[in-house]
Amino acid sequence: MTCAADVRRRKAPWAVILLLAAALREPARAQQAPGEPPATEPSAAATGEDVRGLTVGHWVRIKGRVREPGLFAAEEIEVREPGDQESLIGTVDELASDGTSFMLLGQRVGTSARTTWDGVDYGSLAGTRVEVEGHWRGAGKFSARDITLRKPGRDRIEGRIDAIAPAPDGVELRVLHLRVAVPRETPVASERPLAELPLAPGRPQQDVRQVRDDDDQITGETALTDTLSFGGQLEAKWERRDNYDLDDEVRADRLETSQSLRGELTWEPNEEFFALFGFRESRDVSRREDEPTERDSRGVVTELYGYWRDPLGAGFDVQAGRQDFDEPREWLYDENLDALRLLWQGQGVRLELSESTVLTDGSPKEREYDNQIAYLSNGDWNRHLAAYVIRRTDHEGPEEDEPLHLGLRALGEWLPDQDVWLEASWLRGHGDDGLDRRGFGLDAGTTWSPSAIEPFYLIGGWARGSGDSDPDDDVDETFRQTGMQDNNGKFGGVTSFRYYGEILDPELANLQVSTLGLGVRPDQDVSIDLVWHAFEQPEPAATLVDSSLKEQPDGAHDGLGHELDLVVGWRRGRQWDVELVLGTFDPGPAFPDGDRAFLTSMQVRFRF
Numbered sequence: 172m173t174c175a176a177d178v179r180r181r182k183a184p185w186a187v188i189l190l191l192a193a194a195l196r197e198p199a200r201a202q203q204a205p206g207e208p209p210a211t212e213p214s215a216a217a218t219g220e221d222v223r224g225l226t227v228g229h230w231v232r233i234k235g236r237v238r239e240p241g242l243f244a245a246e247e248i249e250v251r252e253p254g255d256q257e258s259l260i261g262t263v264d265e266l267a268s269d270g271t272s273f274m275l276l277g278q279r280v281g282t283s284a285r286t287t288w289d290g291v292d293y294g295s296l297a298g299t300r301v302e303v304e305g306h307w308r309g310a311g312k313f314s315a316r317d318i319t320l321r322k323p324g325r326d327r328i329e330g331r332i333d334a335i336a337p338a339p340d341g342v343e344l345r346v347l348h349l350r351v352a353v354p355r356e357t358p359v360a361s362e363r364p365l366a367e368l369p370l371a372p373g374r375p376q377q378d379v380r381q382v383r384d385d386d387d388q389i390t391g392e393t394a395l396t397d398t399l400s401f402g403g404q405l406e407a408k409w410e411r412r413d414n415y416d417l418d419d420e421v422r423a424d425r426l427e428t429s430q431s432l433r434g435e436l437t438w439e440p441n442e443e444f445f446a447l448f449g450f451r452e453s454r455d456v457s458r459r460e461d462e463p464t465e466r467d468s469r470g471v472v473t474e475l476y477g478y479w480r481d482p483l484g485a486g487f488d489v490q491a492g493r494q495d496f497d498e499p500r501e502w503l504y505d506e507n508l509d510a511l512r513l514l515w516q517g518q519g520v521r522l523e524l525s526e527s528t529v530l531t532d533g534s535p536k537e538r539e540y541d542n543q544i545a546y547l548s549n550g551d552w553n554r555h556l557a558a559y560v561i562r563r564t565d566h567e568g569p570e571e572d573e574p575l576h577l578g579l580r581a582l583g584e585w586l587p588d589q590d591v592w593l594e595a596s597w598l599r600g601h602g603d604d605g606l607d608r609r610g611f612g613l614d615a616g617t618t619w620s621p622s623a624i625e626p627f628y629l630i631g632g633w634a635r636g637s638g639d640s641d642p643d644d645d646v647d648e649t650f651r652q653t654g655m656q657d658n659n660g661k662f663g664g665v666t667s668f669r670y671y672g673e674i675l676d677p678e679l680a681n682l683q684v685s686t687l688g689l690g691v692r693p694d695q696d697v698s699i700d701l702v703w704h705a706f707e708q709p710e711p712a713a714t715l716v717d718s719s720l721k722e723q724p725d726g727a728h729d730g731l732g733h734e735l736d737l738v739v740g741w742r743r744g745r746q747w748d749v750e751l752v753l754g755t756f757d758p759g760p761a762f763p764d765g766d767r768a769f770l771t772s773m774q775v776r777f778r779f
Contacts, residue, residue, distance in 0.1 A: 220359055220361075220364065220365050221355065221356075221357075221359060222248070222341050222342050222353050222354075222355060222357055222359060223342070223355075223622060224359065224365040224366070225248075225250070225332060225335060225342065225344070225353075225359070225365065226332070226335065226365070226370070227332050227333065227334060227335055227370075227553045227554070227584060228331065228332065228370030228371050228372075229250050229331070229332045229365065229368065229370060229371070230250065230251050230252065230253040230254055230329075230330070230331055230332075230368075230370075230371045231248055231249065231250055231251070231329065231330070231331075231332055231344075231346060232248070232249040232251055232327065232328075232329040233245045233247070233248050233249075233327065233328050233329070233344075233346065233351060234246055234247040234248075234325045234326070234327050235247070235325060235326060235327075235351075236325065236326055237261070237276055237277065237326060237349075238352065239744050240277055240744055240745065240746075241277060241348070241349060241350055241744055241745040242349065242350050242351075242352060242744060243276070243326075243328060243346075243349040243350070243351045243352070244351075244352050245344075245351050245352060245353045245354075245357050246325065246357065247357065247358050247360070248353065248357055248358065248359050248360070249359075249360045249361065250359065250360070250361040250365055250368055251329075251361070251362075251368075252368065252369065253331070253369060253370070253371035253372075254329065254330075254371075256304045256305055256306060256316060257304070257305065257306065257307040257313070257328075257329055257330040257331075257347060258302060258303060258304045258305075258327070258328070258329040258330075259275050259276050259278060259280070259302070259303045259313070259327070259328055259329075259347075260300070260301070260302045260303075260321055260324075260326055260327035260328075261275050261276040261300065261301075261326040261327075262275075262298065262299065262300045262301075262326075263275055263296045263297060263298065263299050263300075263301060264297075264298070266293075266296055266297055267394075267397045268397060270293050271283075271397065272397065273293075273296055275301070275303060275313075276326060276328065276349070277348065277349070278307075278313050278347065278348050279312065279313065279394075280303055280305075280313045280315050281312060281313065281314055281315065281442075282315050282318070283314070283315075285316060286305075286315045286316060286317070286318060287316065287317050287318070288318050289317065289318065289319040289320065290319060290320030291318060291319070291320040299320065300320075300321045300322070300323060300324075301318055301319060301320060301321055302317075302318070302319045302321050302327075303315050303317070303318050304316055304317040304318075304319075305317070307330060307347050307348070308442070312439075312442065313347075314442070328346055328347055328349060328351075330346050330347045331346070331371040332344050332345070332346055333345045333346065333553065334553050335584075337620045337625060337626070337628070337663070337692065338352065338353075338626075338692065338695045339625070339626040339692050339693060339694055339695060340354050340355055340695075341353045341354040341355040341356075341357065342355075343695065352695060372518060372519065388745075388778070389402040389403065389404050389433065389434075389435050389778055393779070398438055398439055398440045399436070399437070399438050400436075400437045400439075401434065401435065401436050401437075402434070402435045402437075402778070402779070403432065403433060403434045403435070403778070403779050404432070404433040404434075404776060404777065404778045404779070405430075405431075405432055405776070405777045405779075406429075406430070406431045406432075406433070406774065406775070406776045406777075407428075407429070407430050407774070407775050408427075408428065408429045408430075408772070408773070408774040408775075409426075409427075409428050409772070409773050409774075410426070410427045410428075410770070410771070410772040410773075411424070411425070411426050411427075411769075411770070411771045411772070412424065412425045412426075412427070412674075412719075412768075412769075412770055413768065413769040413770070413771075414766055414767060414768045414769060415674070415719060415720055415721045415722075415768050416720075416721040416722050417720065417721075417722045417758050417762055417765035417766050417767075417768060418722070418765075418766060419766045422460035422461050423459060423460055423461075423721070424459070424460050425457065425458070425459045425460075426457075426458045426459075427455065427456070427457045427458075428455070428456045429453060429454065429455045429456070430453070430454050431451055431452065431453035431454070432451070432452045432453075433449065433450070433451045433473070434449065434450050434451075435447060435448070435449045435474070436448045436449075442480070443479065443480050443481075443482075444477065444478065444479050444480065445477075445478050446476065446477045446478070447474055447475070447476060447478070448472075448474065448475050449472070449473040449474035449475070450470065450471065450472055450473060451470065451471050451473050452468075452469075452470045453468070453469060453470075454466075454467070454468045455467045455468075471532045472493060472531075472532065473493070473495070473507050474492075474493050474494055474495055474507060475492050475493045476490055476491060476492030476493060476494045477490070477491055477492060478490045486515050486517075487513045487514065487515045488513070488514045488515070489511075489512070489513060489514075490510070490511075490512040490513075490514065491510075491511050491512070492509070492510075493507055493508070493509050493510075494507070494508065494510055494512065495507055496508050496510070496525075496527070496544075496655070499552060499555075499582065499660060499661075500582065500592060500594070500658075500660040500670075501656055501657035501658060501659045501660060502580075502594055502614065502652070502656055502658060502660075503559070503561065503576075503578075503652075503653055503655070503656060504544075504561075504653060504655035504656060505655065505656065505657035505659070506529075506655045507529075507532075508527035508528065508529060508542065509527060509528055509529060509530045510525050510526065510527030510528075510542075511525065511526050511527075512524070512525040512527075513525070516550055519549050519550065519551075520547070520548075520549065520550065521547070521548050521549065521550035522545075522546070522547050523544070523545070523546040523547075524544070524545055525542070525543070525544045526541070526542070526543055527541075527542045527543075527544070528540060528541050528542065539565045539566070539567040540563050540564065540565050540654075541563070541564045541565075541566075542561070542562070542563050542564075542655075543560075543561075543562045543563075544559070544560070544561050544562075545559060545560045546559045547559070551583075552582070552583065553583050553584055554582075554583040554584055554585060555580070555581065555582040555583050556580070556581055557579070557580050558578065558579050558580075559576070559577075559578050559580075560575070560576070560577055560578075561575070561576040561578075561653050562574075562575050562576075562600075563575075563653065563654065565603065570601075570602070570603045570604065570605045571601070571603070572601075572602055572603035573600045573601055574598060574599075574600045574602070574608060574651065574653075574654075575598070575599045575600040575608075576596050576597070576598055576653055577596070577597045577599065578594070578595060578596035578597070579593075579595045579596075580592075580593060580594050580595070581593045586617070588619060588620050588621050588622070589617045589618065589619050589620070590617065590618045590620075590662075590663070591615075591616070591617040591618075592614065592615065592616055592617070592632075593614075593615045594612070594613065594614040594615070594634075595611075595612070595613050596611070596612045596613075596650070596652075597610075597611055598610035598611070598612070598650050598651060602647060604647070605645075606645055606646060606647040607645060607646045607647065608646075608647055608651075609646050609647070609648050610636065610637045610647075610648055610649055610650030610651060610680075611636075611637045611650055612634075612635070612636045612637070612650040612652070612679050613634065613635050614632070614633075614634035614635075614679065615632065615633055615634070616630070616631055616632025616633065616634075616686065617630075617631060617632075618630050618662045618663045618690075619631070620663055626691055626692045626693060627689065627690065627691045628662075628663040628689075628690045628691070628692075629688070629689060629690075630662045630663070630686065630687065630688030630689070630690060630700070630702060631686065631687055631688075632670070632684075632685075632686035633683075633684070633685055633686070634671070634679055634682075634683070634684045634686075635679075635682070635683045635684075635709065636649075636650035636651075636652075636678075636679035636680050636681060636682050636683075636709075637649065637650045637681070637709060638650075638681030638682075638708060638709040638710030638712065639681070639710055639712075640710055649680055649681050649710075649716075650679065650680055650681070651678065651680045651716070652678050652679055652680065656678070658670060658671050658676070658678075658679075662688060662690060662700060662702075663690045663692070663698065663700075664690055664692065664698025664699070664700050664738065664740050665692075665696065665697065665698045665740040665741070665742040665748070666698065666738065666740025666742065666748065666750045668700070668702075668736070668738045668750075668752065670686070670702075671684050671704065672684075672704045672706070672734040672736065672754075672756070673734075673736045673738075673752050673754040673770055673772070674719060674720070674734055674736075674754045674755070674756040674768055674769075674770045675704070675706060675715075675718055675719065675720060675731075675732075675734055675756060676718060676719040677706075677715060677716060677717060677718040677719075678716045678717035678718075680716035680717070681708050681709060681710055681712055681714075681716065682706065682707075682708060682709070682715075682716070682731075683706070683707045683708070683709055684704055684705070684706055685704065685705040686702060686703070686704050687702075687703050688700055688701060688702035688703065689701050696741055696742050696743055697739075697740070697741050698738075698739070698740045699737070699738070699739050699740075700736075700737070700738040700739075700740075701735070701736075701737055702735070702736045702737075702738065703733065703734070703735050703736075704733065704734045704735075704736075705732075705733050706730075706731035706732055706733070706734070706759070707729050707730055707731060708724065708729045708731060708761065709729070710729075711724070711725075711726055711727055711728055711729045711761070712724070712726050713725065713726030714726075715731070720756075720768065722762060722765065724761035724762060725761055725762070725763060726761075727761075728759070728760035728761040729760075729761065730759035730760045730761055731758070731759050731761050731762070732756060732757050732758040732759035732761070732762065732765075733756070733757045733759070734754060734755065734756045734757070735754065735755050735757075736752060736753070736754040736770075737752070737753040737754070738750070738751070738752050739751040739752075745778060746777060746778050746779065747775075747776070747777055747778075748775075748776050749773070749774070749775050749776075750772075750773070750774045751772070751773050752770060752771070752772040752773075753770070753771055754769065754770035754771075755767055755768070755769050755770075756768040756769075
């Protein structure tokens with residue numbers, strides 16, 4: 172998924188004046204007993220709405236308990252006017268040795284000379300119940316401005332709702348660093364109907380380490396020192412591919428197993444800079460019928476970069492080194508690239524510019540490419556709008572290969588009860604075969620989760636990449652994706668999978684994919700997706716680009732076949748996740764006398 176900048180907003184003079192005026196109207200804290208709310212705090216009244224009236228952007232105050240690491244169980248919600256500072260109330264459970272930070276509700280809270288203390292000091296924090304008000308800058312950083320002693324009571328968080336997902340017994344919110352489980356019967360209070368309350372603006376993505384897909388997230392960081400932390404992930408995968416050559420008479424089934432260890436070491440000496448070192452050690456075993464077993468062990472550096480927050484005072488953050496280029500659908504890219512990346516974010520606008528290549532550990536083809544990416548968006552992944560230009564250049568072939576992608580996309584909660592996607596991409600440039608490129612790709616669909624059928628949801632999608640109608644001219648009209656894509660994402664479940672088919676797994680090139688699916692979340696931690704695909708070639712051709720199948724179509728028929736995938740996912744907190752995939756591909760007329768192919772796959776991850 173695309174990384175984001177940590178940009179601190181600068182208040183306009185008039186905003187500062189208004190804030191000062193508001194502060195003067197508040198009674199002094201010294202006149203309040205520790206743990207008591209301000210005397211002027213209004214009492215919220217229930218509006219008759221339930222949790223389904225909550226939306227991304229609502230500013231909420233939630234009382235409840237931390238049920239497990241990273242998960243907050245809501246017992247009461249108050250929706251308020253957007254605030255200027257986030258807050259946490261809970262019991263301090265860990266102090267840093269240098270006296271500058273502590274842990275509260277699973278969040279590291281930093282203090283500074285600007286922090287004010289009321290009824291408590293750093294030396295007496297351990298095991299003490301406090302309220303912290305300040306600025307949340309991502310899961311790794313909360314800058315405290317006011318710390319106040321509190322009486323015993325329920326824990327509390329206050330901030331913007333950054334995401335909402337349906338759950339079997341209600342909804343799940345993302346507020347600050349926490350997933351918040353909200354049962355359907357949870358009381359919702361507000362001074363006005365929820366639809367009338369203003370929404371807090373989308374926050375800049377504060378920490379590039381958090382803007383990744385679930386597969387790449389390593390969330391269980393362990394503090395080694397006050398500035399150095401470590402996180403890791405163990406993964407085991409078992410996969411059996413049966414009949415990928417579509418011929419029952421040939422013994423070519425394959426069984427693949429792999430085990431890997433990933434680790435990340437993060438050094439953050441101050442708020443203006445951090446560095447990250449990531450590695451992966453893996454061991455793979457491949458067994459194919461009637462062939463010797465293949466074994467491979469290797470270690471690679473996955474990430475090694477420095478990140479400077481606005482080093483020149485011009486609003487641009489700088490990220491340099493090997494880094495993860497990712498985005499939620501992985502339709503554009505999912506690659507570790509050696510890059511210089513500039514990131515700028517204002518209110519509702521985010522710009523990313525990068526120059527990249529692969530210096531080591533990549534395929535020979537990837538090492539020959541230089542990449543330039545410009546990505547302009549609204550900076551909000553819940554309702555995401557973006558335009559991009561991706562230019563790749565390969566100077567090593569007989570002819571210079573220079574594909575240019577121009578694209579628009581809209582992702583997220585643009586329709587009620589739906590999570591939609593719309594991808595439109597134009598391919599230009601010229602290829603190493605000397606032909607001009609003129610292709611177009613479109614991918615649109617939705618996951619629909621109406622309350623009437625909870626906990627079920629419906630999936631529908633249609634994608635088409637153009638083909639070349641005249642192979643004899645000097646223009647190739649076949650659409651190609653960037654070559655950095657993975658085509659892996661979520662629908663409504665807890666796990667991601669290959670949305671163009673787990674078996675066929677093609678590139679969207681001279682291909683049309685129709686998708687229908689039904690999913691269910693019987694429990695917050697479990698999802699089951701049954702997904703059907705139909706594949707056709709807009710222009711019959713004897714090549715199926717970048718597919719996992721070992722057989723090619725006949726070039727005379729356009730019907731490639733159908734695939735049915737069953738994907739079961741289980742995710743326990745932020746540590747454990749398990750994925751089971753069962754798939755079958757039924758060949759169409761383009762594979763005369765083709766036999767069915769099957770896939771059985773299981774994957775287990777543990778993060779620490």
